[in-house]
Amino acid sequence: MRRLSDAKWIGTKWRPRLATVVLAILIMVLALPLVGLFFFRLYENQLIRQTEGELIAQGAVIAAIYAQDVRDAGISPDKLGAPVEAESDDASRSDDSPYQPIEPSLDLASDYLLPTRPAGIAATTDPAFAVIGARLSGILDATQKTTLAGFRLLDPKGVVIAGRDEIGLSLGGVDEVRTALSGHYASVLRQRIPDQPPPPLYSVSRGTKVRVFVAMPVAVDGRVAGVIYLSRTPNNIVKHLYGERGKVTLAAIAMLFGTLLIALVFLRTVSRPIYALMERTRRIAAGDRDAIRPLDHHGTREMAELSAAFLDMAEKLQARSDSIQTFATHVSHELKSPLTAIQGAAELLRDSGEAMDAAERKRFSGNIVNDAGRLNLLVRRLLDLARAENLAPSGESTSLDAALALLPVDGRLAVGVEAGGTISLRISAENAAIVLANLIDNSARHGATQVLLAAATIEGKVTIAVSDDGAGISPSNRARIFEPFFTTRRESGGTGMGLGIVLALLKAHDGTIALVDSGRGTRFEISLPAA
Known part of the structure; x- marks a missing residue:
């Protein structure tokens, strides 16, 4: 009863077909590259950190040159701004350490994306700082041609003294500039102003819409002598993919054909032999002896071994069935002969009555005893054979x-x-x-x-x-x-x-x-x- 109920439970419980499982796996394999597009943000965040680190390095060089020019110009301390504080992220470093590194800190996933940078406001420039800005403009322009970064050199009040068409405008109201004027390093992400229509793939990326802004205070005698304001659009993988869209398309086509090839191989080597073996099983169960033969196509070594083991079991079961049938025929024959003899002798003894003499009666009685003894011997030998065949x-x-x-x-x-x-x-x-x-x-x-x-x-x-x-x-x-x-x-x-x-x-x-x-x-x- 337990086995019967288990078989019914196996038959009624829903299970996916092998073809369904294979199809689901192939769809997942095919969709993995598309799903990977949504994980570009992790890589884009790394690109943004890399861009911020490059701007910090460039700003540090420009800041050192600018600070030296301020010292050489002999500008009085009362024209400088707020005290500059160290920006090291390492709490174990002392203020007296000669090394005060600034580590990139922008995070595309958590940092708020600010709107585009506000326009500058007209302001008055200190002549002493204007001279320094004019002298450094050539250096900034030459640097920008190589690094592609935007440079703005600000005086202690936030007025642009070098930076192409924004010279003489005040950026002191910009958040990151205001932070730098107070003596602290600042970096933000802002929406970029595209100079050309974005390609279609840009819709899947957030990193393609941002620009990194870095504001670094320039320290002279411990006070803010100005701000190096840098910006740059980070590199992104989407732009690279769009530029290689032909190759990406070929890769997608190759991936599709590869998936179809996998499906074909799986169908030929796994699915088709399994279904063939299932069909062969149904034929064997229906009594078709011709079904006990190797499959036309096994596909894999494991499937060939499984098929061989199954057919070997089927052959043994068939042979066992034939043996049982033959054995039953022999048993019935062996038991029938003495039973017939006993029945015949008993009927003669019953029907003859007083007509049968004592010698005949003794002879027939002896036949009954002998045949009964033979039956008893046959039964005992059958029991001995059954015990021997089932002996552990x-x-x-x-x-x-x-x-x-x-x-x-x-x-x-x-x-x-x-x-x-x-x-x-x-x-x-x-x-x-x-x-x-x-x-x-x-x-x-x-x-x-x-x-x-x-x-x-x-x-x-x-x-x-x-x-x-x-x-x-x-x-x-x-x-x-x-x-x-x-x-x-x-x-x-x-x-x-x-x-x-x-x-x-x-x-x-x-x-x-x-x-x-x-x-x-x-x-x-x-x-x-x-x-």
Whole structure:
């Protein structure tokens, strides 16, 4: 009942088909590059940090030149701005350390994206700072041609003294500039003003719409002497992809064909053999013997091994079924003969009444007793055969001498051990005695007067030779001696079950038995594992 309910549960529970699973996997593989576009932000953030680091480096150089020019110009301290504070991110560094690095800190995911930078306001420029700005303008222009960064040089009040068309305008109201004028480094992300229409791929990226702005205070005698204001649009992978759109398209086509190729290979090597094996299973279950043959196409080695194992199991089950059917036919025949004889004799005894004399009555009664005894013997031998075929090895061991000691003395013939009587065999003494008893009884029924046993160990196996001096077995019967119910001594009470029981017992202990040629009598060779 449990197995039946489990089978019903397996049949009713929903499970995806193999083709559905494969299709889902292929869709996921095909979609991975598209999903990867949404993870560009991580890479874009790294590009923004890289851009900020480059602007910091460039600004530091310009700041050093500007600070030196302020010192050389002899500008009085009262024209300078607020005190400058160190911007090092390393808390372990002291204020007296000669190294005060500024680490990039912008984060595309968390920093607020400010609107485009406000326009400058007209203001008055200090002549002393204007001279310095005019002298540095050439340096800034030359640098911009290589770095592509925008430079604005501001005085302590936030007025542009170098920076192309914004000279004389005040940027002091810009947030990052105001922070730098107070003596602190500042960097922000602002929306960029595109100078050309963005390509279609830009819609998937946030990093393509921003510009990095860095405001670095210039320190002279510990006070703000001005601000280096830099900006630049960071590099982005989307722009690169758009520029290589032809190659990207070819890659997408190649990926599509690659996915289809994977699907074709999987279909041919996995899916099709599985469905073929399922169809073959249904045919075998319906009784089609022709279905027990190898598949036309296995696909993979594992599938070939699975198919071979399945077909081997099907062949064994079919052979087992045939054996059971043949066995049932033999059993019914063997039981029918004595039952018919018993029934006939009993009916004669019943119907004859007083007309049958005592001698006839005794003869028919004897027939009934003899046939009943034969039935009883057949049933016991059938039980012995069933036990032998379903026997589980006990792991015990014995020897020929120990097994023979369990047998009663047979007055019909002499039994002797020529060699190897003490060699250990991986079989219990009781089962070994059953094997020897059947072989000895078989020899006695065929006219033998002597049975000789000899054992020897060869490569972990014990070979036992059982020879007698009887009439032997005719060539026409040699191939059938291990068939159940085959006997040439049926008149003398033979059941044809003895050698079948021997064979079943030895198989249960990983052993074998074979009839071999001999000059006289019969010779069997038994092979068993050594203990």
